[in-house]
Amino acid sequence: MNAPHIVVLGGGFAGIEFCKALKNQPVRITLVDRQNHHLFQPLLYQVASAGLAAPEIAHPIRSIFSDFDNVDVILDEVTAIQLKEKSVSLRDGDSLDYDYLIIGLGVKTGYFGNNEWKKHAPGLKTINDALRIRREILLAFEKAETCEDEADRQRYMTTVVVGGGPTGVELAGAFAEIARHVLKSDFRKIDTSTARIFLVEAAPRLLTMYDEKLSDYTEKKLTSLGVTVKVNTMVKSISDRSVDLGTETIEAGNIIWAAGVEAPKVTRDLGVELDTGGRIVVEGDLSVPGFPEVFALGDIAHCIDQAGKRVPGLCPAAIQMGKHAAKVIADELGTTPAKGYPVRKQFRYFDKGSMATIGRSAAVAESNGMKFDGFIAWLMWLFIHLLFLVGFRNKAAVLLQWIYAYARYRRGARIITGITYDS
Amino acid sequence: MNAPHIVVLGGGFAGIEFCKALKNQPVRITLVDRQNHHLFQPLLYQVASAGLAAPEIAHPIRSIFSDFDNVDVILDEVTAIQLKEKSVSLRDGDSLDYDYLIIGLGVKTGYFGNNEWKKHAPGLKTINDALRIRREILLAFEKAETCEDEADRQRYMTTVVVGGGPTGVELAGAFAEIARHVLKSDFRKIDTSTARIFLVEAAPRLLTMYDEKLSDYTEKKLTSLGVTVKVNTMVKSISDRSVDLGTETIEAGNIIWAAGVEAPKVTRDLGVELDTGGRIVVEGDLSVPGFPEVFALGDIAHCIDQAGKRVPGLCPAAIQMGKHAAKVIADELGTTPAKGYPVRKQFRYFDKGSMATIGRSAAVAESNGMKFDGFIAWLMWLFIHLLFLVGFRNKAAVLLQWIYAYARYRRGARIITGITYDS
Numbered sequence: 142m143n144a145p146h147i148v149v150l151g152g153g154f155a156g157i158e159f160c161k162a163l164k165n166q167p168v169r170i171t172l173v174d175r176q177n178h179h180l181f182q183p184l185l186y187q188v189a190s191a192g193l194a195a196p197e198i199a200h201p202i203r204s205i206f207s208d209f210d211n212v213d214v215i216l217d218e219v220t221a222i223q224l225k226e227k228s229v230s231l232r233d234g235d236s237l238d239y240d241y242l243i244i245g246l247g248v249k250t251g252y253f254g255n256n257e258w259k260k261h262a263p264g265l266k267t268i269n270d271a272l273r274i275r276r277e278i279l280l281a282f283e284k285a286e287t288c289e290d291e292a293d294r295q296r297y298m299t300t301v302v303v304g305g306g307p308t309g310v311e312l313a314g315a316f317a318e319i320a321r322h323v324l325k326s327d328f329r330k331i332d333t334s335t336a337r338i339f340l341v342e343a344a345p346r347l348l349t350m351y352d353e354k355l356s357d358y359t360e361k362k363l364t365s366l367g368v369t370v371k372v373n374t375m376v377k378s379i380s381d382r383s384v385d386l387g388t389e390t391i392e393a394g395n396i397i398w399a400a401g402v403e404a405p406k407v408t409r410d411l412g413v414e415l416d417t418g419g420r421i422v423v424e425g426d427l428s429v430p431g432f433p434e435v436f437a438l439g440d441i442a443h444c445i446d447q448a449g450k451r452v453p454g455l456c457p458a459a460i461q462m463g464k465h466a467a468k469v470i471a472d473e474l475g476t477t478p479a480k481g482y483p484v485r486k487q488f489r490y491f492d493k494g495s496m497a498t499i500g501r502s503a504a505v506a507e508s509n510g511m512k513f514d515g516f517i518a519w520l521m522w523l524f525i526h527l528l529f530l531v532g533f534r535n536k537a538a539v540l541l542q543w544i545y546a547y548a549r550y551r552r553g554a555r556i557i558t559g560i561t562y563d564s
Numbered sequence: 565m566n567a568p569h570i571v572v573l574g575g576g577f578a579g580i581e582f583c584k585a586l587k588n589q590p591v592r593i594t595l596v597d598r599q600n601h602h603l604f605q606p607l608l609y610q611v612a613s614a615g616l617a618a619p620e621i622a623h624p625i626r627s628i629f630s631d632f633d634n635v636d637v638i639l640d641e642v643t644a645i646q647l648k649e650k651s652v653s654l655r656d657g658d659s660l661d662y663d664y665l666i667i668g669l670g671v672k673t674g675y676f677g678n679n680e681w682k683k684h685a686p687g688l689k690t691i692n693d694a695l696r697i698r699r700e701i702l703l704a705f706e707k708a709e710t711c712e713d714e715a716d717r718q719r720y721m722t723t724v725v726v727g728g729g730p731t732g733v734e735l736a737g738a739f740a741e742i743a744r745h746v747l748k749s750d751f752r753k754i755d756t757s758t759a760r761i762f763l764v765e766a767a768p769r770l771l772t773m774y775d776e777k778l779s780d781y782t783e784k785k786l787t788s789l790g791v792t793v794k795v796n797t798m799v800k801s802i803s804d805r806s807v808d809l810g811t812e813t814i815e816a817g818n819i820i821w822a823a824g825v826e827a828p829k830v831t832r833d834l835g836v837e838l839d840t841g842g843r844i845v846v847e848g849d850l851s852v853p854g855f856p857e858v859f860a861l862g863d864i865a866h867c868i869d870q871a872g873k874r875v876p877g878l879c880p881a882a883i884q885m886g887k888h889a890a891k892v893i894a895d896e897l898g899t900t901p902a903k904g905y906p907v908r909k910q911f912r913y914f915d916k917g918s919m920a921t922i923g924r925s926a927a928v929a930e931s932n933g934m935k936f937d938g939f940i941a942w943l944m945w946l947f948i949h950l951l952f953l954v955g956f957r958n959k960a961a962v963l964l965q966w967i968y969a970y971a972r973y974r975r976g977a978r979i980i981t982g983i984t985y986d987s
Contacts, residue, residue: 177702177980194617201978203750213752216706216980233710268981279600283639287656327626329636555624557600557639558691 144169144211145240147470148229150219152179152202154456155245155439158463160212161205166471170211171237173229175218177201180268183456183526186308188271190315191279191323191555195268219246219407224432241470244408244421244429244437245463248454251403251418258379262398265308272558274397278316279557281394282324285331297394298336301384303376304400305342306349307497310359312397313340314500317366322501323555338368339391341384343375343400348497348505350453351512355505358514362499376400402454404441416443425487427466433485436469438462446490457493498522567592567634568663570893571652573642575602575625577879578668578862581886583635584628589894593634594660596652598641600624603691606879606949609731611694613738614702614746614978618691642669642830647855664857664893667831667844668886671863671877674826674841681802685821688731695981697820701739702980704817705747708754720817721759724807726799727823728765729772730920733782735820736763737923740789745924746978761791762814764807766798766823771920771928773876774935778928781937785922799823825877827864839866848910850889856908859892861885869913880916921945 144167149156152174160170178199187193206212218232228238250264263273278300285297298320302313320336327333340347340363346356347363347370360370377385384391404419413429414422421429421437423444429435439459444452452458465488472483494508496518504518513521567590572579575597583593601622610616629635641655651661673687686696701723708720721743725736743759750756763770763786769779770786770793783793800808806815827842836852837845844852844860846867852858862882867875875881888911895906917931919941927941936944 177706177978194619195981196617196978201750203747204978207749214750215710216703217710235710272981280639283600287638287640287658324626326630327624327637555600555619555627558618558695 145470145474146171146238147241147243148173148237148239149243149245150174150222150229151243151245151247151439151441152176152214153182153245153247153439154459155463156243157202157205158460159243159245159438159467160209160463162464162467163211163471164209166211167474168211168470169213170209171213171215171239172202172206173215173217173219173231173237174202175216175232176267177203177216178268179205182266185265185268185271186311186315188268189265189274189278189312190319191275192315195272199268222407222411224411224413224429224435227434240434242435243466244435244441245439245459246405246407246441248402248404248418248420248440250398251401252398253401255379258398261379261381262303262384262396264398264402265312266402274312274395275555276557276559278319278395279555282328282331282333282336283557284394286328287330292392294331296382296392298331298333299339299391299393300336300395300397301339301341301391301393302397302399303341303379303384304398305340305344305347305370305372306399307495309340309342309397309399310347310363310497310499312399313338313363313368314366314498314503317363317368318500319555321367334367339384339393340368340370341374341376341386342370342372345373347372350495351497351505351507355507355512355514359497359499359505362503366500402440408441418443426469426485427462427488428469428485436466438466444488444490447487452490453495455495458490461491462488496522496525568893568897569594569661570664570666571596571660571662572666572668573597573645573652574666574668574670574862574864575599575637576605576668576670576862577882578886579666580625580628581883582666582668582861582890583632585887585890586634586894587632589634590897591634591893592636593632594636594638594662595625595629596638596640596642596654596660597625598639598655599690600626600639601691602628605689608688608691608694609734609738611691612688612697612701612735613742614698615738618695622691645830645834647834647836647852647858650857662857665859666889667852667858667860667864668862668882669828669830669864671825671827671841671843673821674824675821676824678802681821684802684804685726685807685819687821687825688735689825697735697818698978699980699982701742701818702978705743705751705754705756705759706980707817709751710753715815717754719805719815721754721756722762722814722816723759723818723820724762724764724814724816725820725822726764726802726807727821728763728767728770728793728795729822730918732763732765732820732822733770733786733920733922735822736761736791737786737789737921737926740786740791741923742978744790757790759790762807762816763791763793764797764799764809765793765795768796770795773918774920774928774930778930778935778937782920782922782928785926789923825863831864841866849892849908850885850911851892851908859889861889867911867913870910875913876918878918881913884914885911919945919948 147170149172179202181198184198203214219229221230228236230236252258281297285294288294302309316338321334324333347359348356377387408419420443423437423442427436440454446452496506498504502516502519504522506513506518570593572595604621607621626637642652644653651659653659675681704720708717711717725732739761744757747756770782771779800810806813831842843866846860846865850859863877869875892908919929921927925939925942927945929936929941
């Protein structure tokens with residue numbers, strides 16, 4: 142039998158773990174990603190807030206698989222999936238036929254249909270997003286410093302973060318710390334500690350997926366950092382310089398959108414059941430209904446776990462899904478449809494809990510019904526994220542930088558790139 | 565007496581050292597730079613060749629002077645200098661009056677009048693240049709991997725570096741090492757070790773400012789790394805996909821221009837003597853002839869030293885110039901033109917020598933008539949550059965990364981940023 146050809150779409154946690162789990166197996170894998178790097182998403186807010194340099198949280202996908210003879214990496218974007226023909230189309234015009242297909246494309250920033258908000262309020266899903274946010278936040282302080290008009294200055298020194306989930310909380314906390322500590326002595330005309338940061342959330346509390354006590358703690362902690370938290374507050378509209386909240390309009394130099402995600406367009410033409418976010422509703426074995434050779438993994442999958450709950454869009458879930466699909470396929474190697482596939486194992490989600498960091502030494506964490514907050518939770522967060530960075534070449538360097546930044550309240554990555562002039 | 569107002573144009577080595585030397589002196593300094601960061605230029609080629617992340621060699625200017633009460637930093641670009649009116653105009657419309665003016669604007673990539681080559685052959689003077697070169701070099705290998713046409717593939721795998729000075733030598737050596745070692749096991753269809761790197765120099769030898777023996781060593785070493793060195797070779801024209809050398813045309817996916825620099829446009833309207841590169845010909849005290857309150861420092865100055873030789877455009881020269889101008893001004897504090905200025909000290913250049921690195925453990929260095937090459941020179945280079953990084957927060961991190969990269973032949977910064985898609 143020829144080695145089956147597996148096409149993997151997306152080099153996120155699901156796709157990478159899937160490929161790793163099939164090392165040395167008799168399969169041919171083609172991994173397609175539109176970026177050349179795997180991204181350590183949980184630390185992306187650190188790049189946006191000038192705590193880390195981009196390459197410190199991104200790893201070239203090719204080098205992850207440099208000693209995997211059965212993995213071929215292609216830098217390209219999938220434009221369409223033909224489930225019945227078992228083939229995918231790529232932007233450069235090529236198409237790939239597959240025996241198995243892994244859809245691990247993740248999700249992108251979603252504006253609930255208000256796509257015109259996108260240009261005023263960038264989301265945070267990619268390195269480019271993070272570098273854009275970093276540039277614009279830092280440039281706003283520069284503009285405030287040289288600005289003559291008091292209203293303009295006030296606006297440049299105002300940032301609105303929309304969305305009180307983990308990303309919004311982490312960004313708001315990081316921005317508050319930059320303004321209050323990191324940049325404070327750098328400017329002469331403005332007092333950066335008077336910068337205003339708003340965190341706007343439509344639900345009645347922040348971090349709705351956590352226990353209410355942790356939400357309360359998070360709100361208190363953010364408030365003490367100087368963030369103005371507005372819960373029960375819907376965004377009515379966003380312009381290039383303000384956010385309309387219905388009851389009030391906030392003039393803001395920077396608006397960041399962390400309020401929603403949606404699946405990429407390519408899922409819409411699949412002809413299979415999707416949830417409201419465009420995610421693919423999968424079977425218990427993570428395959429796409431009617432197409433046992435196709436799996437949807439990670440954030441793009443709408444998966445109900447053994448307890449009847451939706452599996453959350455978190456790294457550990459994506460990793461577990463990648464391993465599960467690899468196991469299912471490995472079990473089927475050497476079998477044929479004619480002989481009958483073995484009965485597939487059902488995916489069981491092991492909930493390791495989740496955590497969000499709020500600032501320089503505070504976090505919230507929840508695991509197996511246990512709740513943590515404050516410094517202890519932050520140490521847990523630090524430890525787990527450093528463990529995660531194992532395999533990234535720069536673990537020691539990242540650790541050193543954090544220790545240094547922690548001790549000195551510095552942010553070494555706060556350089557602005559991308560400024561261009563004509564001459 | 566009011567504290568005199570000193571406007572410093574440019575946050576390079578000259579401008580930064582000048583300001584540092586006037587710490588706690590009764591002067592008011594306004595430092596203007598069009599980027600928010602001071603750049604450690606000698607390591608810029610490492611960013612271009614994916615060895616270091618951008619923030620590792622760039623430092624926010626504001627934070628350098630955060631505890632200097634007499635230094636005000638403005639992010640803006642100077643558009644004109646009115647020597648007679650003692651004022652400078654900025655792009656945002658403001659103007660600044662000065663008692664003393666420091667012109668430390670550096671030089672930019674120059675194409676000897678062939679400005680149409682610029683878009684095909686970027687130079688390497690800024691972080692953006694470095695990130696562009698990194699992106700294009702890495703993308704060319706990606707294109708070669710998926711490309712069907714053999715001629716196209718050959719072209720994508722060909723890089724031409726124009727200019728055999730230190731920057732050209734360092735880039736060519738770094739590109740050769742990436743192709744031969746770093747990327748070799750990452751690709752499946754192409755053999756990156758067959759990538760062709762040309763180094764083209766119009767003069768009869770590389771590194772013309774060095775002793776001939778070191779030029780010979782450099783050419784041999786580069787050749788052994790796989791670089792094709794072409795001396796006595798003039799570029800006739802550059803298109804988006806080829807370099808015409810008169811005797812032959814090289815089809816190339818990447819063309820880098822390291823062949824010349826010139827002063828920024830703003831010097832042309834000063835009405836003072838310039839050299840052919842647009843640099844300001846300065847007096848022995850580094851002031852601009854006829855304008856004792858104006859100094860030109862660093863690469864933008866055409867300065868003849870005590871031995872009658874042109875002071876080279878190197879960091880140590882810029883630093884010495886910055887310190888000298890600060891000393892001259894400090895000596896004049898409290899004096900007035902009416903009382904007569906003290907006689908100014910003449911600038912004396914202390915030549916510390918110069919060095920260029922060729923690859924993973926080879927360099928050339930020349931100091932006080934002594935010549936070094938090979939591993940010894942490389943250790944000297946490493947030691948001196950690490951010393952220079954003192955004051956950068958990430959010295960230890962940079963060292964760690966180098967040690968790691970050296971041991972493992974890795975390049976952690978080889979992520980491609982700036983790829984954008986519509987969806």
